[in-house]
Amino acid sequence: MREIAFRDALNEALAEEMERDESVFLMGEEVANYNGAYKVSKGLLDKFGPRRVVDTPIVELGFAGIGVGAAMGGLKPVIEMMTFNFAILALDQIVNHAAKLRYMSNGQLSCPLVMRGAAGAGGSLASQHSQSLEQQYAHIPGLKVMMPATPYDAKGMLKTAIRDPDPVIFIESEVMYGMNGEVPEEEYLIEMGKGDIKREGADCTIVTWSRAVHWSLQAAEIAAEQGIDVEVIDLRTVRPFDKEIIAESVKKTNRVIVVEEAWPMASVGASVAEWIGRELFDWLDAPVGRVHQRDIPMPYAYNLEPLSLPSAEKIAEAVKKACYR
Amino acid sequence: MAQTKAKDDEASQQAAPQVEALNLELAAQVREELGDERLVAMLRDMLLLRRFEEYAGRAYQRRKIKGFCHLYIGQEAVGVGSMAALTDADKIVSHYREHGHALARGMDPNAVMAELFGKATGCTGGKGGSMHLFDAEKGFLGGWGIVGGQIALAGGVAFSQKYRDEDAACLCFLGDGAVHQGIVHETLNMASLWDLPLITIVENNRYAMGTSIERVAAVTELAKKSEPYNIVGETVDGQDIFAVYDAIKRARKRAVEEGRPTWLDVLTYRYRGHSMTDPAPYRTKEEVEEEQDLRDPIARMSNWMVSEGILTEDKVGELDDEVTQISKDAMAFADESDFPDPSVLTEDVYVEWPWDIE
Numbered sequence: 285m286r287e288i289a290f291r292d293a294l295n296e297a298l299a300e301e302m303e304r305d306e307s308v309f310l311m312g313e314e315v316a317n318y319n320g321a322y323k324v325s326k327g328l329l330d331k332f333g334p335r336r337v338v339d340t341p342i343v344e345l346g347f348a349g350i351g352v353g354a355a356m357g358g359l360k361p362v363i364e365m366m367t368f369n370f371a372i373l374a375l376d377q378i379v380n381h382a383a384k385l386r387y388m389s390n391g392q393l394s395c396p397l398v399m400r401g402a403a404g405a406g407g408s409l410a411s412q413h414s415q416s417l418e419q420q421y422a423h424i425p426g427l428k429v430m431m432p433a434t435p436y437d438a439k440g441m442l443k444t445a446i447r448d449p450d451p452v453i454f455i456e457s458e459v460m461y462g463m464n465g466e467v468p469e470e471e472y473l474i475e476m477g478k479g480d481i482k483r484e485g486a487d488c489t490i491v492t493w494s495r496a497v498h499w500s501l502q503a504a505e506i507a508a509e510q511g512i513d514v515e516v517i518d519l520r521t522v523r524p525f526d527k528e529i530i531a532e533s534v535k536k537t538n539r540v541i542v543v544e545e546a547w548p549m550a551s552v553g554a555s556v557a558e559w560i561g562r563e564l565f566d567w568l569d570a571p572v573g574r575v576h577q578r579d580i581p582m583p584y585a586y587n588l589e590p591l592s593l594p595s596a597e598k599i600a601e602a603v604k605k606a607c608y609r
Numbered sequence: 610m611a612q613t614k615a616k617d618d619e620a621s622q623q624a625a626p627q628v629e630a631l632n633l634e635l636a637a638q639v640r641e642e643l644g645d646e647r648l649v650a651m652l653r654d655m656l657l658l659r660r661f662e663e664y665a666g667r668a669y670q671r672r673k674i675k676g677f678c679h680l681y682i683g684q685e686a687v688g689v690g691s692m693a694a695l696t697d698a699d700k701i702v703s704h705y706r707e708h709g710h711a712l713a714r715g716m717d718p719n720a721v722m723a724e725l726f727g728k729a730t731g732c733t734g735g736k737g738g739s740m741h742l743f744d745a746e747k748g749f750l751g752g753w754g755i756v757g758g759q760i761a762l763a764g765g766v767a768f769s770q771k772y773r774d775e776d777a778a779c780l781c782f783l784g785d786g787a788v789h790q791g792i793v794h795e796t797l798n799m800a801s802l803w804d805l806p807l808i809t810i811v812e813n814n815r816y817a818m819g820t821s822i823e824r825v826a827a828v829t830e831l832a833k834k835s836e837p838y839n840i841v842g843e844t845v846d847g848q849d850i851f852a853v854y855d856a857i858k859r860a861r862k863r864a865v866e867e868g869r870p871t872w873l874d875v876l877t878y879r880y881r882g883h884s885m886t887d888p889a890p891y892r893t894k895e896e897v898e899e900e901q902d903l904r905d906p907i908a909r910m911s912n913w914m915v916s917e918g919i920l921t922e923d924k925v926g927e928l929d930d931e932v933t934q935i936s937k938d939a940m941a942f943a944d945e946s947d948f949p950d951p952s953v954l955t956e957d958v959y960v961e962w963p964w965d966i967e
């Protein structure tokens with residue numbers, strides 16, 4: 285099968301959905317003329333014109349709100365946030381308006397909006413540009429949160445997000461844009477809320493998503509050298525998260541580590557671990573393990589950044605601990 | 610035929626572009642006020658900013674500097690001219706394109722370069738990097754990375770200055786792209802309502818990343834943005850260091866004596882891309898060359914100083930050599946310094962969760 289980059293898979297998803305549905309449009313800073321800060325929207329202005337690929341001023345709150353209103357007006361906006369660090373400015377429109385629209389209108393209105401963009405750490409961008417903030421959205425009833433880890437998933441998931449009737453927060457790890465992977469030419473969709481087994485194993489389950497999937501797969505290799513057979517589950521959607529796939533795996537392995545790039549306090553990982561601890565208690569042979577970012581703002585210094593993040597080695601260590609090795 | 614010939618003549622006459630003159634009256638007035646020695650120091654500072662950043666650019670290419678690195682080259686008159694009009698008591702709040710502001714404020718070039726290198730000897734010990742330089746002692750309260758967000762901080766600093774009845778103002782740097790953020794307008798309204806000594810400089814280099822001002826501003830005369838808030842707004846030639854100095858000096862007086870804020874649209878130009886990774890294909894080579902050839906702030910000031918007999922060309926060369934050496938030394942200092950010790954990771958923050966695996 286052909287291999288394309290993560291950013292190109294997203295680009296194809298956008299182009300296909302815009303072609304399919306005239307009401308889908310893309311809006312954000314530098315998405316049109318500049319072809320996107322991370323080149324995800326490359327060529328879309330040429331293909332669809334300035335009516336459907338719209339450059340905005342640097343006003344995240346404003347254009348997020350315009351997006352919500354456009355959805356109320358019957359369109360399907362895809363709002364690009366250059367990075368989710370800047371989406372914090374738009375949080376009011378997303379949390380207080382978009383998320384509530386269907387419920388408060390008693391189903392009269394819906395908000396089929398996708399807010400997507402880059403997140404996470406990498407390349408020494410320092411504290412204000414290195415944050416994994418999925419928890420902010422996963423916390424909110426009315427929002428769905430998707431975080432793909434491969435080009436294949438990225439394309440199928442973004443298409444699903446665009447077709448979803450509710451606001452979907454679609455978070456792309458900044459360091460993954462250049463990553464290549466197999467993507468078929470034929471159309472396919474990936475179901476909302478469906479996880480994926482990225483590696484099968486019998487001794488210990490790792491539950492994770494986004495960039496941390498790749499650290500976890502490396503960790504599984506390290507563990508294999510030590511005779512531990514690790515299963516890696518990629519949740520793909522973190523709200524709603526796939527409870528069945530976790531349950532099935534944990535019933536098989538009886539041990540589980542939850543790995544996330546984000547901070548540990550009140551995080552998605554904390555909720556997933558809590559659910560596992562409660563619902564699968566009888567199946568567990570060890571406490572639910574966790575690996576996460578250090579509980580600090582990200583420092584710039586490039587010797588410190590990696591120390592602040594999860595790594596294959598740290599995950600492998602947690603696996604060993606869960607296996608009492 | 611005749612017409613064509615006339616055109617040819619014109620073209621040959623135009624071969625060597627003439628650097629535009631400064632506002633001569635203003636230049637003479639500032640000279641009178643500050644004295645020649647201060648002017649020489651200001652020219653030297655502009656040269657330092659430029660050479661320092663040229664070296665920083667090279668260090669970035671050698672991957673000694675990482676992350677985002679936004680060079681200030683072309684905008685030196687704004688940083689140096691404005692700092693020259695402030696006192697030690699004043700404070701500065703800036704954004705991510707702040708290397709020049711930091712140096713112009715007198716921060717140690719070694720500490721600034723070491724910060725860009727992520728070293729323990731940097732001005733924030735390696736924690737902030739290029740976008741987040743700080744020197745509280747020098748009243749330099751940060752480079753901030755969220756476009757527009759810093760203006761509220763500056764408003765708050767000005768609030769504290771008024772609260773304690775200080776003889777001081779707070780200067781905030783902003784890009785033209787930041788002007789449309791809601792926080793800018795919320796802050797201007799409060800600054801006016803509460804008579805805060807806030808001076809805002811919009812460094813209007815005409816582009817926000819790849820987007821020209823015409824494409825995002827319903828009103829491109831940014832000075833007008835302060836009108837609805839009853840704040841004095843002025844347009845300033847940002848490539849004329851004396852025009853910048855003069856505008857800030859008057860703004861400071863207004864801030865300290867009347868407690869009134871000021872909003873300045875300072876017209877300038879960045880020679881390089883938005884950041885080190887931006888080749889800037891969205892503007893023409895001709896446009897950039899015209900700015901560099903006709904309105905370079907360093908050439909404009911040094912030309913005038915030489916013509917006034919304040920300096921000789923040789924002396925300008927000596928100043929240049931001196932600041933080039935300072936920049937080189939800063940590189941060496943940064944290179945030889947140690948990376949921060951991992952123990953600093955959990956310093957300066959309350960840590961709820963001291964481990965990373967469990």
Ligand SMILES: Cc1ncc(C[n+]2csc(CCOP(=O)(O)OP(=O)(O)O)c2C)c(N)n1
Binds near residue numbers: 818
């Ligand atoms: C809130 C926010 N949105 C977007 C960005 C990404 N970004 C960084 S700089 C920039 C352009 C800003 O341009 P301008 O304010 O004109 O300043 P200049 O770079 O020209 O000095 C953008 C969009 C950001 N840092 N913060």
